Amino acid sequence: SQTIHQWPATLVQPVGSPLSLECTVEGTSNPNLYWYRQAAGRGLQLLFYSVGIGQISSEVPQNLSASRPQDRQFILSSKKLLLSDSGFYLCGAVRDVDYGYTFGSGTRLTVV
Amino acid sequence: KNEVEQSPQNLTAQEGEFITINCSYSVGISALHWLQQHPGGGIVSLFMLSSGKKKHGRLIATINIQEKHSSLHITASHPRDSAVYICAVRGSGGSNYKLTFGKGTLLTVNP
Numbered sequence: 001s002q003t004i005h006q007w008p009a010t011l012v013q014p015v016g017s018p019l020s021l022e023c024t025v026e027g028t029s030n031p032n033l034y035w036y037r038q039a040a041g042r043g044l045q046l047l048f049y050s051v052g053i054g055q056i057s058s059e060v061p062q063n064l065s066a067s068r069p070q071d072r073q074f075i076l077s078s079k080k081l082l083l084s085d086s087g088f089y090l091c092g093a094v095r096d097v098d099y100g101y102t103f104g105s106g107t108r109l110t111v112v
Numbered sequence: 113k114n115e116v117e118q119s120p121q122n123l124t125a126q127e128g129e130f131i132t133i134n135c136s137y138s139v140g141i142s143a144l145h146w147l148q149q150h151p152g153g154g155i156v157s158l159f160m161l162s163s164g165k166k167k168h169g170r171l172i173a174t175i176n177i178q179e180k181h182s183s184l185h186i187t188a189s190h191p192r193d194s195a196v197y198i199c200a201v202r203g204s205g206g207s208n209y210k211l212t213f214g215k216g217t218l219l220t221v222n223p
Contacts, residue, residue: 106153
């Protein structure tokens with residue numbers, strides 16, 4: 001079965017600092033991968049998704065970028081964090097819809 | 113207006129009560145998911161539905177495609193059921209399997 005490792009669990013970063021959140025998937029190959037963000041009081045919003053290595057689709061314009069250097073590795077980055085980047089970031093994966101989705105444990109980012 | 117609406121936003125129950133959480137959506141879908149998010153933030157997939165009804169232990173999920181509505185029921189609720197329950201839908205087109213999420217229902221079950 002699919003397992004997602006996501007780290008760190010919590011992160012406090014100053015405004016203007018860089019960001020790198022990593023997500024790795026085990027137990028499957030060639031999954032679709034997703035980065036979601038949950039701002040306070042709001043539902044999960046899709047930020048990026050990837051259907052293969054090097055293939056990134058962005059859902060909303062923002063200060064963040066994503067990369068997929070390996071089949072089971074998905075990275076969320078920023079060169080300079082903004083206060084509005086604070087939130088809960090969640091990585092998700094699906095190999096085949098018949099097998100359902102798997103989610104990581106999330107990263108709570110606070111930009112100060 | 114959100115494509116996925118959940119009700120209620122907050123729900124407090126006494127242990128043993130029967131719980132219902134509702135989800136309505138406005139777009140054509142190929143599947144609907146019920147997810148559980150615990151206080152630490154991690155999300156677990158409970159059900160994936162495209163029609164009818166599914167049951168797992170004390171949890172039951174139903175969907176009515178014509179009415180664009182789904183319900184999650186918890187029988188004999190227990191304090192450990194306290195969590196945020198999230199409804200998410202997958203659109204009917206494409207192969208990117210993107211989900212659109214409701215805002216969630218915060219359930220608190222008191223002993």
